[in-house]
Amino acid sequence: xxxxxxxxxxxxxxxxxxxxxxxxxxxxxxxxxxxxxxxxxxxxxxxxxxxxxxxxxxxxxxxxxxxxxxxxxxxxxxxxxxxxxxxxxxxxxxxxxxxxxxxxxxxxxxxxxxxxxxxxxxxxxxxx
Amino acid sequence: xxxxxxxxxxxxxxxxxxxxxxxxxxxxxxxxxxxxxxxxxxxxxxxxxxxxxxxxxxxxxxxxxxxxxxxxxxxxxxxxxxxxxxxxxxxxxxxxxxxxxxxxxxxxxxxxxxxxxxxxxxxxxxxxxxxxxxxxxxxxxxxxxxxxxxxxxxxxxxxxxxxxxxxxxxxxxxxxxxxxxxxxxxxxxxxxxxxxxxxxxxxxxxxxxxxxxxxxxxxxxxxxxxxxxxxx
Numbered sequence: 001x002x003x004x005x006x007x008x009x010x011x012x013x014x015x016x017x018x019x020x021x022x023x024x025x026x027x028x029x030x031x032x033x034x035x036x037x038x039x040x041x042x043x044x045x046x047x048x049x050x051x052x053x054x055x056x057x058x059x060x061x062x063x064x065x066x067x068x069x070x071x072x073x074x075x076x077x078x079x080x081x082x083x084x085x086x087x088x089x090x091x092x093x094x095x096x097x098x099x100x101x102x103x104x105x106x107x108x109x110x111x112x113x114x115x116x117x118x119x120x121x122x123x124x125x126x127x128x
Numbered sequence: 129x130x131x132x133x134x135x136x137x138x139x140x141x142x143x144x145x146x147x148x149x150x151x152x153x154x155x156x157x158x159x160x161x162x163x164x165x166x167x168x169x170x171x172x173x174x175x176x177x178x179x180x181x182x183x184x185x186x187x188x189x190x191x192x193x194x195x196x197x198x199x200x201x202x203x204x205x206x207x208x209x210x211x212x213x214x215x216x217x218x219x220x221x222x223x224x225x226x227x228x229x230x231x232x233x234x235x236x237x238x239x240x241x242x243x244x245x246x247x248x249x250x251x252x253x254x255x256x257x258x259x260x261x262x263x264x265x266x267x268x269x270x271x272x273x274x275x276x277x278x279x280x281x282x283x284x285x286x287x288x289x290x291x292x293x294x295x296x297x298x299x300x301x302x303x304x305x306x307x308x309x310x311x312x313x314x315x316x317x318x319x320x321x322x323x324x325x326x327x328x329x330x331x332x333x334x335x336x337x338x339x340x341x342x343x344x345x346x347x348x349x350x351x352x353x354x355x356x357x358x359x360x
Contacts, residue, residue, distance in 0.1 A: 037208050041166075045204055045212060068308060069210035072249055076204060076213045 002104045002114045003030040003055030005063045005086075006097055007048055007070045011036030017064075017094050025101035030055050043070045048077035052086050060085035060111040062104075062118060064097045087111055089118035096121040134341070135192040135230045140184060142337040143199060147181040149333045150174045150326065160322040164309035168209060169322040176207035176216065193226035210250070210307065211323065214259065218245035232281045236271050239288075243267045250306060257304040257316060259323035265291035266331060282335075282342045289331045296324045 004021070008014040014035025022031050034051035037044045048063070055061045061084055063074050071088065078086045089096055096118040103109050103117035130138070150157070150173045158170030180202040187195045200223060203216025222241035226234050243263050252258040269291035273284035299321035307323070309316040 042208050044208065069213070072210050072213040072217075075249065076217050 001028075001030055001057060002059050002109050002111060003032065003052075003057060003061040004097060004100050004104060004114075005048065005051045005055050005061055006031065006033045006035070006093065007043060007051075007063060007065045007074050008033075008035040008093060009037075009041050009043055009066055009070060011039075013066070017097050020094070021097040021101040024098045025105050029101040029104050030057065031097070031101060043073045045073040045076040045080065048074050049081045052077055052081045052084050056084045056086070060087075062086070062100055062111060062114045063088050064091060064093050064100065064118060066093050085111060087115050089115045091118040091121045092124075095124050129229055129231050130341070132191065132229065136187070136190070136195065138230070138337060138341045139192050139195050140187060141340065142334055143177070143181050143195075144184075145333040145337050146330050147174075147177040149329050150177050153326075153329055157322050157326055160320055160325055163319045164304065164312055164316045165322060166209070166308055169211065169326065172207045172209055172211055173215075173326050176203040176212070179206045192230055193223050196226055197223035214246055214250055214323070217249060218242045221245045232274060235281065236274055239267045239270055252306040255302060256306040257299045257302050257309060257321050257324075258306050259321070259327045261299045261321065262292040262295035262324035262327040262331075265295045266327075280342075282338055285331075285335050285338055289328070289335050292324075292328045292331050296320060296328050299324045 006014045006018045008017065011033070012035070014033035018031045018033040022029055025031065032051040032055040034048045036042060037047070052061050052063065063078070063086060065071050065074050065088060074088055078088070089100060099121045100114050100118040103114045154170035154174040156170065157173060158167055161167050161169035180199045183198065183202065187198070190198070197220050200216045200220030203219065204212050207216055219242065222238045222245060225237040225241050228234060246263060247253070247260060250258065250260070252260040254261055254264050266288040270284050270288035273279040273287050274281065300318065302317065303314060304310040304312065304316035309321070
């Protein structure tokens, strides 16, 4: 199963988004939060790398990110986690994680399909 | 080319000089960052380079390129924020260019690789109000001074440092397009970029170290010299 990692500057935000998405994934999705830095606000490549390795069962990992250093530190973490096939989804972090969680539970899910499904969340409108 | 022991000593002295400088400038960099960022650039850079400098014993038998690579990975783990990947990740990447030792040629290749990685990772261009505004003029000036003008390396480095300084000054009157400061939009105008500033400080310490090892007397203020030429 494709694993998911949620990278936010806030550990609470990452955990909360993972919780909401886990519910959408029917409890079977593999979602690991990787938020915060040294107990404060920020992102850490080492924390993200550990989360990527934890989320991987051999099928690969899609990473959802918030802003700025979250993107750069995730790129670095993916370069460091050489044993894991991982990609960043360019999507809003909450909506993208929900979409991705649902897709990972599909038997046909691939790294590519999970990324695409997450990125569809860019089109969401909240008011009609 | 200097022997490997001399190269190692030069790298370690440069590291010590940078760590000391960033410790001395910690509150200044943090003040700059508090105006347009999250007020942690001084402490982050000081912590990262000090951690690297503490590894001096571990570096005793390593080749210069491996030392530089380890400095990069130490920064990645200890600097934090976007500066960890931008400074540490780029040093780690560029260290490959020093594989055959530190020479004039590999120093140019290192500088170019470092600049390329910073631009690639951060997505900033000249005029984005980032460290790229100091790095691009510095690296371009260094390369041109070596490869086209055939200047001695110390003189080329001095010109590069002056170019970086002008780049730092350029960051003040422009609006941030990348990084945390870009969220401030027009409010970022009028503030000097902390990343460009720490880049200049690091380069000044590399120049100071090079002056010790290359035993040269260098005209630091190429900028003033240029200005004089323009007036003629």
